[in-house]
Amino acid sequence: MKATAKANTNIALIKYWGKRDxxxxxxxxxxxSITLDRFYTITAVEFKRDLQKDVFLLNNQLSSEAxxxxxxxxxxxxxxxxxxxxxxxxxxxxxxxxxxGFASSASGFAALSAAAAKALNLELSEKELxxxxxxxxxxxxxxxxxxxxxxxxxxxxxxxxxxxxxxLPEDRWNISILSVMVASKQKKISSREGMKRTVxxxxxxxxxxxxxxxxxxxxxxxxxxxxxxxxxxxVEANALKMHATMLGATPPFxxxxxxxxxxxxxxxxxxxxxxxxxxxxxxxxNVKVLCLPEDEQKVYEALLTLPSxxxxxxxxxxxxxTYL
Amino acid sequence: MKATAKANTNIALIKYWGKRDxxxxxxxxxxxSITLDRFYTITAVEFKRDLQKDVFLLNNQLSSEAxxxxxxxxxxxxxxxxxxxxxxxxxxxxxxxxxxGFASSASGFAALSAAAAKALNLELSEKELxxxxxxxxxxxxxxxxxxxxxxxxxxxxxxxxxxxxxxLPEDRWNISILSVMVASKQKKISSREGMKRTVxxxxxxxxxxxxxxxxxxxxxxxxxxxxxxxxxxxVEANALKMHATMLGATPPFxxxxxxxxxxxxxxxxxxxxxxxxxxxxxxxxNVKVLCLPEDEQKVYEALLTLPSxxxxxxxxxxxxxTYL
Numbered sequence: 001m002k003a004t005a006k007a008n009t010n011i012a013l014i015k016y017w018g019k020r021d022x023x024x025x026x027x028x029x030x031x032x033s034i035t036l037d038r039f040y041t042i043t044a045v046e047f048k049r050d051l052q053k054d055v056f057l058l059n060n061q062l063s064s065e066a067x068x069x070x071x072x073x074x075x076x077x078x079x080x081x082x083x084x085x086x087x088x089x090x091x092x093x094x095x096x097x098x099x100x101g102f103a104s105s106a107s108g109f110a111a112l113s114a115a116a117a118k119a120l121n122l123e124l125s126e127k128e129l130x131x132x133x134x135x136x137x138x139x140x141x142x143x144x145x146x147x148x149x150x151x152x153x154x155x156x157x158x159x160x161x162x163x164x165x166x167x168l169p170e171d172r173w174n175i176s177i178l179s180v181m182v183a184s185k186q187k188k189i190s191s192r193e194g195m196k197r198t199v200x201x202x203x204x205x206x207x208x209x210x211x212x213x214x215x216x217x218x219x220x221x222x223x224x225x226x227x228x229x230x231x232x233x234x235v236e237a238n239a240l241k242m243h244a245t246m247l248g249a250t251p252p253f254x255x256x257x258x259x260x261x262x263x264x265x266x267x268x269x270x271x272x273x274x275x276x277x278x279x280x281x282x283x284x285x286n287v288k289v290l291c292l293p294e295d296e297q298k299v300y301e302a303l304l305t306l307p308s309x310x311x312x313x314x315x316x317x318x319x320x321x322t323y324l
Numbered sequence: 325m326k327a328t329a330k331a332n333t334n335i336a337l338i339k340y341w342g343k344r345d346x347x348x349x350x351x352x353x354x355x356x357s358i359t360l361d362r363f364y365t366i367t368a369v370e371f372k373r374d375l376q377k378d379v380f381l382l383n384n385q386l387s388s389e390a391x392x393x394x395x396x397x398x399x400x401x402x403x404x405x406x407x408x409x410x411x412x413x414x415x416x417x418x419x420x421x422x423x424x425g426f427a428s429s430a431s432g433f434a435a436l437s438a439a440a441a442k443a444l445n446l447e448l449s450e451k452e453l454x455x456x457x458x459x460x461x462x463x464x465x466x467x468x469x470x471x472x473x474x475x476x477x478x479x480x481x482x483x484x485x486x487x488x489x490x491x492l493p494e495d496r497w498n499i500s501i502l503s504v505m506v507a508s509k510q511k512k513i514s515s516r517e518g519m520k521r522t523v524x525x526x527x528x529x530x531x532x533x534x535x536x537x538x539x540x541x542x543x544x545x546x547x548x549x550x551x552x553x554x555x556x557x558x559v560e561a562n563a564l565k566m567h568a569t570m571l572g573a574t575p576p577f578x579x580x581x582x583x584x585x586x587x588x589x590x591x592x593x594x595x596x597x598x599x600x601x602x603x604x605x606x607x608x609x610n611v612k613v614l615c616l617p618e619d620e621q622k623v624y625e626a627l628l629t630l631p632s633x634x635x636x637x638x639x640x641x642x643x644x645x646t647y648l
Contacts, residue, residue, distance in 0.1 A: 108484070185589075203535045205569055207527030211572075233575075240571040240578075244528055247568035248535075252561050257589060258632070261582040265509075 002046040003118035007110035043111035052085040109136030112145035130163040148321035158294035170317035182259025184285035202248040208271030232278030259308030325372040328444035331434035361642030367435035368398030375411040434467035454487040470644035494641035508609035515607035526572040556602030583632030587611040597604025
């Protein structure tokens with residue numbers, strides 16, 4: 001009745017942007033990500049008789065009511081699957097710097113799904129585990145797998161085909177992902193709210209959907225053939241498109257800040273100097289910079305010279321779910 | 325055979341972005357602008373017998389070959405209209421700081437059209453003059469009129485209905501337009517090239533066109549009713565949409581730099597403090613900030629505190645063509 005799992009977070013190369021079902025976390029479009037080696041969540045779940053309520057300990061602290069509710073409601077889905085009504089103690093160690101603009105919910109719900117399913121002996125396939133994790137947080141379905149991962153949007157209303165699969169294992173292609181933290185104010189619009197407003201009001205959302213299959217295809221091909229420049233070009237263009245859709249929303253909004261722009265400019269400068277380096281940006285001010293391992297040091301130093309850059313953490317492709 | 329005219333430059337509130345005819349400068353969409361009081365071109369044109377070639381003196385210097393060619397080819401259009409084959413001496417004093425991101429071509433071709441037409445006694449109506457100026461540079465057609473001006477895109481293939489008209493004279497509504505120059509590198513993509521690439525490749529261009537009539541309508545209503553906040557909201561949203569379309573182009577491009585973003589953030593801060601203030605951005609890194617005259621000093625000071633801001637020049641609505 002007890003199990004412990006570790007899941008790494010992931011960074012989207014082709015972005016998940018917009019839900020077609022808010023409740024089941026079904027996306028409007030497919031996405032592709034890299035599971036990273038440095039930011040993770042380790043979660044232990046123990047179902048217990050005579051436990052009156054679920055208990056959630058996050059980084060050795062009793063969680064807030066709001067954090068707890070998300071987790072407990074997610075456990076309800078798993079309890080329904082297994083037919084149990086036992087409560088659980090969930091102990092999470094979260095090593096995702098939320099300031100870095102990484103969604104800790106991806107590794108969080110991936111680890112929770114894996115640990116809870118194992119504790120209840122559910123014997124889920126990886127695909128089933130991926131679909132389950134998705135119901136906690138969309139991008140969590142990708143963190144089940146290591147390396148390069150694609151989340152197919154699926155067609156079914158129940159979401160059973162909206163699951164991830166691995167495109168290439170982490171040890172087959174090493175690239176460097178530099179997570180660049182810039183001086184910035186707190187973001188005012190959550191990504192959940194941002195995608196909702198975009199889907200509902202932006203005249204550019206149709207254009208986003210129209211080009212996503214081509215972007216997915218290019219990224220897939222680039223990953224399979226390990227063509228870094230091809231991958232970088234489509235990754236950067238896709239991120240710019242995602243951010244463009246928000247600029248058309250009513251009211252418009254944007255996550256970029258002056259430090260974001262500084263990093264984008266520096267990446268362009270480095271590229272003009274002949275270094276293959278590209279950026280991507282999620283729903284926040286920070287930037288993730290992709291380069292080849294042989295250029296990692298040079299790129300790292302060039303980023304640290306920028307006045308707005310506070311910290312740069314270098315990651316590489318990492319593993320999927322592991323049980324401890 | 326000689327005449328001198330002065331034209332002010334203008335700043336687009338609802339942007340001209342995309343041509344449907346490259347040669348006749350026919351736009352894909354209508355636009356609305358304010359003619360400004362501080363940046364202008366004064367041009368004298370004298371047609372002379374026995375002059376072997378056109379001569380163009382810009383700010384007391386013989387112009388470059390490229391600048392000259394644009395002007396001489398434009399004079400050919402006027403010569404054809406009037407049936408003359410005389411060459412001319414064109415003397416221009418250009419007081420548009422190109423570093424401010426204002427298109428000196430707007431005031432330049434407006435002044436040139438007016439002076440040349442008068443020198444040849446063409447007796448053009450303002451509409452005809454507007455259509456003529458448009459053939460030198462699209463936005464020049466708006467600088468014929470003072471104050472708040474709309475350029476109707478028109479439907480005809482010959483462009484005769486693609487002309488501007490005045491919505492509200494300059495002395496009927498005074499607002500402040502602060503031209504903010506930020507530290508920036510030279511822009512790499514001309515607006516002409518930028519709009520062409522956007523029209524041809526951006527999946528967002530359709531969304532731009534779909535919402536332009538609503539934006540024009542809102543801006544028109546706001547100007548007629550002198551509703552500053554209504555005007556500001558649509559102006560800012562329209563500028564963001566124009567810049568969004570470029571982010572979707574192949575390859576993507578953008579004019580914003582870190583200083584641009586700094587000013588955008590500061591405008592949002594001021595607004596959160598209760599000051600009605602809005603920005604607009606053309607095809608460059610600089611920002612134009614709109615506010616009410618009573619807030620001008622406060623806004624000016626808040627902008628000058630920003631590290632990237634090099635200079636702020638305050639303008640107000642100005643006159644159309646005047647003959648000297």
